[in-house]
Amino acid sequence: MVDARGSFCPGPLMELISNMKMMQVGDVLELLSTDKGSAADVPEWVKKVGHEMVDTSQDAEGVWHIKVKKTK
């Protein structure tokens, strides 16, 4: 899990990309983000690079939980 709540720089997507490099193919990473932009820019990158979106949800406190599977 990558807790990127309150991260403006480098920000949730950069944290996600950095952490994906440390994972194995098939692993699922959960990103926590308070940036509303993450719900759009994470899927955009995941689609472009060819990984797989698993789930996106927002909890009662407004935190986005975004799960991504590393596919290559």
Next chain:
Amino acid sequence: MRVLVVGGGMAGTIFANNLARRCSGELKSGKAKITMLSASERHMYQPGLLYVAMGRMTPDELYREQASLLEPGISFSVDPVDKFNLKDNNVVTKSGRTVGYDVIVIATGSRSMPELIPGLAENSINLYTEAAALDFYDKLDAFKGGRIVLTVGLPHKCPMIPLEMTFTIHDFLAERGLKDKTEIFYTYPIGRLHSLENVGKWAAGEFASMGIKSETLFNLKEVDGKNAKVLSEEGSTVSYDLLISTPPHKGMEVIEKNGLGQNGWIPTNRTSLHMEGDLGKNVIVLGDTTNIPISKAGSTAHFEAEAAAENVASLIKIGKATRSYDGKVFCFIEAGKDRATYAMFNYATPPQPRAPNKSMHAFKMAYNKLYWASARGIL
């Protein structure tokens, strides 16, 4: 109380000096003791490497003797740590000494690793070490026109550097009369020009006025030096005549070797700055060494070190910590044409960068000298 500081960079030095100033009486009476172990007898002002790479400073201007920066009462040795025995509250140094502590501060920093991307080390220049910055200037000085491509690996130290390099190279080319013979092409890992949304919007306007081209969602995969092309994870290819990189970084090898954190980043609580887990009660982590999702930058190290020093001082004096780190970061942004701006933010407040101006550039140039007062824990 024995306080051991591992690392003599910005975070370790500001922490130790700030604590020593707060606890001068306790140091004299023997109630407190501060020991620093570092890998180097010299202290480098790393942000100055940008100016070395552009031929605006010489490397000797970046260094001071580490011992000369430290407050009286701090015991300093050039003897880096080899083993962290956190369960036993001691470390073993490279020379074989065992040093015990009551509180340990780990601030060993990070390192540029262009070798993590196939072809990057051999085919690009960067400015993250003295040797690299000098090589950068050599290549830039010899450049006669063509396509300059800037490319960015993750994670990296100093999130402002890709933009700062772009703007200062633009100036360099204009001064040499090479602007019309050169295309500057900037690539960036996410879907805008900078991680900070407002900075990205501002940079887009600057790029348009300077004629700088760009491609976003571009993550370095490999460099094909034979054909002078950079390939991205996203599937695109960009040709270059001169390739300038912000390489991916890792924490220090000793952190990984001791099992303290993957890739050398130690899991750290974002407000207390203590290492996560049961062993973290007397372990503070500062600067680039943490895995906190904020900028790996000298400014971050500075503000973390101040909060941590205040906490350890109050621990010594009243038996408990009193402060939380709020995620404060203040970064200058060199914007070219002798202008600069800045980004200031914390965990709760995004930055609102203002239009760059010459006064802020003058302040940055002054800070390049004032840094030594910061390192001493004065500023």
